Amino acid sequence: MDKFFDQVSGVVKVNIKGKRPEKVLNMALSRGIYIWGIKNVNNNIECRVRSSSIEALKNIADEVDNEIITISAKGLPFWKGIIKRRLGFITGSLIFILALYFLSSFIWFVNVSGNENVKREQLLLTAAKYGVYQGAAKWSFSKTEVEEAILRDIDNLTYAKLDIRGVKANIEVVEKVLPKSEITGPSHVVATKDGVIEDVLVLAGKANVEKDQVVQKGDILISGVFLLEENPLFSPLTADDEELKIIEPTLVRARGIVKAKVWYYGYGECQLEKTEIKRTGSKQTEVFLITPKAKSKLFRIGKKDFTFADEEEILREIVTPFGKIALARTVRFEKMQNVKKHSEKEALDIARDKAISSLNKKLKDKLKVNTTNTEVISAPSELILRVKVSMEVIEDIGEAQPINIE
Amino acid sequence: MYGEALSGIYCLEESCFYNICSDRGRRMDKKRESISKAVADFLEIPKDIVLDLPKVTIVGQNELYLDNHKGIIEYSLNRLRINLSRGFLEIEGRGLEISILMPDEMKIIGEIRSVKFLD
Structure with missing residues (x-):
């Protein structure tokens, strides 16, 4: 810190020449002149003083017939010449620093992350409404207020964070994940796809299909409506209870697993002669x-x-x-x-690979593949080889569908 | 030689010069000193403050701090004499330098060989 002040006030290195230089030091001391770095060089004393006290030291030296010779001068007061000569450069750099400081107090980029269903534009618009937009001054909004406002305005969010790093604003959000609405009332289990039934396991309701039966999309697989069979252990109804004999059907929420063979089709093609x-x-x-x-x-x-x-x-x-x-x-x-020619076998392999990869995208690796069948559907004269790949897969095709009771 | 040295102090403290030189002054000084010493002992106050005694701190062989000095009598690379309230301090060594000099304290650096108190 002292060195900093020395630089600001300026430091002069002097040589005291004369009969008794110690005298000069003592007099300077009694007059409160701060001296440091005193060194004996060739029987002369060399020392450092602040530039402000150099005149006083010269006066003292004159009083006792000594001479003060300035060796070097350092610090801000001695830069005057340089500052005068380089005025343009110094002003320019000062303006540059000020401009940099001023411009860095604005937001130049707004990023949004963490959103899936909520649109980026909606988030940006809401943030802009509360003061966070390209070109907005950082002091013009409060971070917490913007975060709260975003959460308040957009219902589907559970968390919002505004992170400001330099000139970048990052809006990080977490969306609400709502539980799936479960059907609680009476319902059937219906087919979501066409297929051939492989296995039926009923947990509630009555099976409507059996093994090897062909079903279409929308067919009832497990019914939630059925009539209770008469219980042989139950006492038979008397003639008086005739009215009660009109038995009401029972309604349940049908549950069960219905596995069926389902076919998926994929298409692939490959040109026999291709310009790449x-x-x-x-x-x-x-x-x-x-x-x-x-x-x-x-x-x-x-x-x-x-x-x-x-x-x-x-x-x-x-x-x-x-x-x-x-x-x-x-x-x-x-x-x-680049012209590339494929033999028929190569083309078939390429086309099949393409078809299978497109199929795998549909299946998303969730299902177990039973059999795969490849069929060439293009004519031999065509320059392009088309392939249709079918995959047989066993999967649960059941889906609950509420019963409309009216 | 001491006359020459004392002339160095002359400008620093004129009154002190007369005190040292006259017998009456010397007796008065001793009296005052013994009273101050008794008071300092009784009140358990550090003597360097009450009696204006020098305080010397030596760090290793190369650094010496001195409080309550009264000016420099002689300075060369091998010998440094410093005036005190009573007598003076002689420091002998090699490449001696006064790195800080303030009205009450100073810091001396260099290879210190001996420190002597002289009347």
């Missing part, structure tokens, strides 16, 4: 600065100009009070044409 366009690997990058008035090229990497190329553009935009300013990077990838 591939990237060679060489590329050219150009960077542009786009202002509301003009688009100017900043620099280019890679000298080649390609005759046949793909172009990709990455745009980074900032909305400022003067309009949109963007930094665009255009990358050009060189392409090459």
Whole structure:
């Protein structure tokens, strides 16, 4: 800290020449001049004093016939010349620092994360309503208030956090996960898909189908409505109870597992002669600065100009009070044409692989595959080989459906 | 030699000069000193404050702190004489430097060989 103040006030290194330099030191001491770094160099005393007390020290030296010679001067007061010469540079750097500080107190980017069903636009709009938008000043909103307002305005959220890092605002949300509404009233179990019944396990209700029966989507598999069979152990009804003989059907919430063979179909194709366009690997990058008035090229990497190329553009935009300013990077990838011929067997394999991968996407690896069947559906004269792959899968096709009692 | 040395103190404390030089003054001083010493002993106050005694702290062989000094009498790279309220302190060594000099205290650095109290 002392060194800092020394730099601010300025430090002078002097040489005291004369008969009794100690005398100068003692007099300076009695007058409250702070001296340090006293060193004997060739019978002369060398020491350091603050630039403010150099005149007083010279006066003392004169009184006792000594001479003060300045060796070096350091610190802010001695930078005057430099400051005068470099005024433009210093002002520029000060303006730069101030501008940087000023601009960093605004939000330039707003990100949203954690949303699945709630739309990004909705979140951004709500945040903007409470003061968090591109170009908003950081002091103009309160973090907790915005978080609370987002939670209040959007019902489907259970948690919202506004994180501000530098010029970036990140809105992190967690959506509500509601439990599935369970059917509690009387219901059937119906088929969700066409299939052939493989196994029926009834937990409640009455089975409507049996093994190897073909069912269609919507067919009742386990019925929730049935008539109670007469219990042989129960005493027979008397003639007086004739009215009671009109037996009301029983309604239950049918439950059970109905497994059925279900077929999934996938389609794949492969051209026997294919013109492929591939990237060679060489590329050219150009960077542009786009202002509301003009688009100017900043620099280019890679000298080649390609005759046949793909172009990709990455745009980074900032909305400022003067309009949109963007930094665009255009990358050009060189392409090459390549004719590829497949034999029929190769084409079949490729087409089948494509069909199976498209099927697997549908099945999502949840089901056990029983058998797979491949069928070529294109004519031999065609230049393209089309394949249909069917997969037999055993799965539970039952789904509860409420009974409409009216 | 001491006359020369004392002339160094002359400008620092004029009254002190006369006190040291005259017999009457010396007797008065001793009297005052013995009273102060008795008071300091009775009240258990540090003597360096009451009697204006020097306080020397030596750290290793290369650092010496001195409180309550009365000015520099002689300074060279090998010898340093410092005036005290009574007598003076002689420090001998090699490459002696006064790194801090303030009205009441100073810090001396360099290779210290001996520290002597002289009347």
